[in-house]
Amino acid sequence: xxxxxxxxAEVKKPGASVKVSCKxxxxxxxxxxxxxxxxxPGQGLExxxxxxxxxxxxxxxxxxxxxxxxxxxxSTSTAYMELRSLRSDDTAVYYCARGRGGDGxxxxxxxxxxTLVTVSS
Amino acid sequence: xxxxxxxxSTLSASVxxxxxxxxxxxxxxxxxxxxxxxxxxxxxxxxxYKASNLQSGVPSRFSGSGSGTEFTLTISSLQPDxxxxxxxxxxxxxxxxxxxTKLEIK
Numbered sequence: 001x002x003x004x005x006x007x008x009a010e011v012k013k014p015g016a017s018v019k020v021s022c023k024x025x026x027x028x029x030x031x032x033x034x035x036x037x038x039x040x041p042g043q044g045l046e047x048x049x050x051x052x053x054x055x056x057x058x059x060x061x062x063x064x065x066x067x068x069x070x071x072x073x074x075s076t077s078t079a080y081m082e083l084r085s086l087r088s089d090d091t092a093v094y095y096c097a098r099g100r101g102g103d104g105x106x107x108x109x110x111x112x113x114x115t116l117v118t119v120s121s
Numbered sequence: 122x123x124x125x126x127x128x129x130s131t132l133s134a135s136v137x138x139x140x141x142x143x144x145x146x147x148x149x150x151x152x153x154x155x156x157x158x159x160x161x162x163x164x165x166x167x168x169x170y171k172a173s174n175l176q177s178g179v180p181s182r183f184s185g186s187g188s189g190t191e192f193t194l195t196i197s198s199l200q201p202d203x204x205x206x207x208x209x210x211x212x213x214x215x216x217x218x219x220x221x222t223k224l225e226i227k
Contacts (some may be wrong), residue, residue: 107155111164
């Protein structure tokens with residue numbers, strides 16, 4: 001069965017960086033893009049960015065350009081999201097999700113369980 | 122950026138009711154729209170993709186319609202398990218979510 005597995009939680013200080021992993025199984029990794037979505041406490045969903053697991057192409061939300069990088073390791077079927085220069089308003093649950101239709105922009109049919117990133121001094 | 126606006130923000134309804142949630146896009150997105158259900162502490166669950174296609178395993182009481190800039194999610198007969206928050210998502214140009222609609226028990 002398709003699974004996307006993320007670590008449970010990270011605690012970081014303001015100004016630091018966080019790198020969240022998303023290990024997938026149950027399908028051919030390069031056949032579907034991976035998207036990252038975050039959700040601040042009590043708030044809605046915010047799309048952060050996308051990576052093609054096939055060729056490594058990326059796109060990011062304009063708001064996060066310059067602070068976020070999404071990468072993949074095809075040898076381990078793992079995607080990563082790194083967010084730099086963390087601020088308190090980056091405190092959120094970070095989800096990875098699989099593009100349903102393949103490698104581009106699609107709805108998301110499988111999601112990781114989310115990683116709570118807390119930014120606090 | 123394409124903005125997505127859902128209405129209402131909160132909806133109170135009873136088991137057995139028919140409910141409709143609306144999502145409007147700031148520009149045409151053809152039918153590149155999805156609907157999700159989210160329960161507290163859980164990841165969103167895909168209900169509808171490409172505006173009107175029911176995701177595998179989702180009950181048939183859920184349906185979606187629309188194209189261009191206006192879309193609706195309808196639940197034909199509310200069940201206890203349906204009380205949750207619902208989000209629309211456009212994926213015509215990058216991706217954007219609506220702000221969510223919380224469906225509460227009346």
